Amino acid sequence: MHITFWGVRGFIPVPGAQSVRYGGNTICVGIECDDGTRLALDAGTGLSVWGRKLLGTDLGKGKGEFNLVITHSHYDHVQGFSFFIPALIPGNKIRVFGMDETNLSAEDILESQMTPIFSPMQTLKNFGSIITYPQLSSSGTEPVGSMELSLIDVPHATSRALAVKMKAEGGTVVYAPDVVYENAPSCERLINFYRGADVLIHDSTSTVHYNDILSSDFSNDYHDAVTVAGKAGVKRLFLIHYHQEMTDDNLDSLLEDARTYAREQGYLDLHISLAQEGYTLSL
Amino acid sequence: MKLVFWGVRGSIPVPGPHTVRYGGNTSCVQVELGPSEPILIFDAGTGIRELGQALSARTDSLDIHIFITHAHWDHIQGLPFFDPLFKSNCSITFYSLKRRGHALSDVVNSVIETRYFPLSRADWEARIRFVEFENEESFSVGSGISVSTSRLNHPWIANAYRVDYQNKSMVYATDTAPFEHVILDWDFISRAPDVSQPVDPQIKEQLQVMRHNLISLCKDADVLIYDTMFTDEQYARNPHWGHSAPSHALAVCEESGVRHLVMFHHAPERSDEEMDILVADAVELASKTNVKISAAQEGHSILL
Ligand SMILES: [Zn+2]
Ligand SMILES: [Zn+2]
Ligand SMILES: [Zn+2]
Numbered sequence: 001m002h003i004t005f006w007g008v009r010g011f012i013p014v015p016g017a018q019s020v021r022y023g024g025n026t027i028c029v030g031i032e033c034d035d036g037t038r039l040a041l042d043a044g045t046g047l048s049v050w051g052r053k054l055l056g057t058d059l060g061k062g063k064g065e066f067n068l069v070i071t072h073s074h075y076d077h078v079q080g081f082s083f084f085i086p087a088l089i090p091g092n093k094i095r096v097f098g099m100d101e102t103n104l105s106a107e108d109i110l111e112s113q114m115t116p117i118f119s120p121m122q123t124l125k126n127f128g129s130i131i132t133y134p135q136l137s138s139s140g141t142e143p144v145g146s147m148e149l150s151l152i153d154v155p156h157a158t159s160r161a162l163a164v165k166m167k168a169e170g171g172t173v174v175y176a177p178d179v180v181y182e183n184a185p186s187c188e189r190l191i192n193f194y195r196g197a198d199v200l201i202h203d204s205t206s207t208v209h210y211n212d213i214l215s216s217d218f219s220n221d222y223h224d225a226v227t228v229a230g231k232a233g234v235k236r237l238f239l240i241h242y243h244q245e246m247t248d249d250n251l252d253s254l255l256e257d258a259r260t261y262a263r264e265q266g267y268l269d270l271h272i273s274l275a276q277e278g279y280t281l282s283l
Numbered sequence: 284m285k286l287v288f289w290g291v292r293g294s295i296p297v298p299g300p301h302t303v304r305y306g307g308n309t310s311c312v313q314v315e316l317g318p319s320e321p322i323l324i325f326d327a328g329t330g331i332r333e334l335g336q337a338l339s340a341r342t343d344s345l346d347i348h349i350f351i352t353h354a355h356w357d358h359i360q361g362l363p364f365f366d367p368l369f370k371s372n373c374s375i376t377f378y379s380l381k382r383r384g385h386a387l388s389d390v391v392n393s394v395i396e397t398r399y400f401p402l403s404r405a406d407w408e409a410r411i412r413f414v415e416f417e418n419e420e421s422f423s424v425g426s427g428i429s430v431s432t433s434r435l436n437h438p439w440i441a442n443a444y445r446v447d448y449q450n451k452s453m454v455y456a457t458d459t460a461p462f463e464h465v466i467l468d469w470d471f472i473s474r475a476p477d478v479s480q481p482v483d484p485q486i487k488e489q490l491q492v493m494r495h496n497l498i499s500l501c502k503d504a505d506v507l508i509y510d511t512m513f514t515d516e517q518y519a520r521n522p523h524w525g526h527s528a529p530s531h532a533l534a535v536c537e538e539s540g541v542r543h544l545v546m547f548h549h550a551p552e553r554s555d556e557e558m559d560i561l562v563a564d565a566v567e568l569a570s571k572t573n574v575k576i577s578a579a580q581e582g583h584s585i586l587l
Contacts, residue, residue: 011364012361012364013329014298015307015308016298024296024307025296073399075363078399083294113356116439119356121471126471
């Protein structure tokens, strides 16, 4: 199982010299298995970068299959889909997973971005590939190639979002990009979901009040991420979903502070890293 | 008059080491007329975020005018992140072409719907106004500042803007296909029209009218900022996408007497090195004319 970070930002893409090391694309994490299964976690602008790289594969010839989970409808999680070229190539099959308990379907989310006023594609129906929307229940798991996929809903800002768990031969990966821990019970429920993961890819903006998202002295926060990862006993924590104002240098200090905090809390075996665009971790 | 480039890309923002020089933000150009004059902004791609930060440092009352060419994402996606919307010292007027069934205020509201973005219209403290104009209409946005418009050839119709102020003038013309093979308006065209086939005379005539109007708009302007997303070969393959090549832009300059062409709406996949080559090719092409060519670069400005 290979995990590649294609987009690591929350909110809005940030091009420029200040973001070249960690990356400025909005969020997208790629999972690839040795049997060829591909799954994207979220469809920020990072997805379009991955899409261009995939044109040399079966997806470039209209003979490929691709899977996607969109955790929620905020722009930073969907804005790359219209520029995901494999979705435009007839013959490709794309499955977009959602959860049937949440009131917004992945199809509605994507379709509402493609209306003629906003997109020259005018509707998803013009995309060429065959797009389907399998629904999972919150208790079930779904086989995706050699992986087992499960979803859980998490509290998040004005709406709800999903966290995703993938179990495969090499280990278990959990992805929780946008999560606000409202209270102890909601926290417990999610720690149980994370428990035993080899890798947890976690929001680093979770404690921040959303009214601050435009402020220029905004800083990312690692406390929640370290605490839940420590309590759930995960082996490796990757922080992700950086604010647009966080420069590469700011992120270097964020990592150091997070590691210090983990040591102080007694989570001595927890290995912490920052998601970095273009980096691949193989399990 | 000073033109400041905050975002120069088309389609989608492209962060990364390969776009640091030309810039990776989507379309946004500011026209500065003077410290006490209104602030004019063309399009609200991701470049508008940093412009907003620069403006929000000011505490005096700001009169901001945002001219939208059309509502494709690359021209409006930065709007929710524009700081002055949340400031009570700002008054902001949005402009766009009147599109039946799509009021400008509804379009702006749907860009900031809470399911897409966590802050809502209720958080905006600026005074907001919407102005929708008819095709080819001209109007004034302050004393001695006149804005004129003309239709472009692009899916769901974009329009060009011209600003005249104290004997200086600029035209902002993105996104548009050349006026040669196909009329782009409301329909989705799934297959590329064959550019080697003759064009229906009636369509040809309509295209010529559109082009004639644009050339009148550009007449003797000091600067023309123009969509040059394509090369000639890319245009021939996708004439229905609504974008031009430098050769098309140069022809407009020559016919309208424009002295300086600024290449704009760079294709997302082009690296800085590839851009250098495209610009060199365009400069070569223009060497037989009186037109100066440069490419828009984020953070750069042009003083007229
Ligand atoms: Zn997000
Ligand atoms: Zn555009
Ligand atoms: Zn457009």
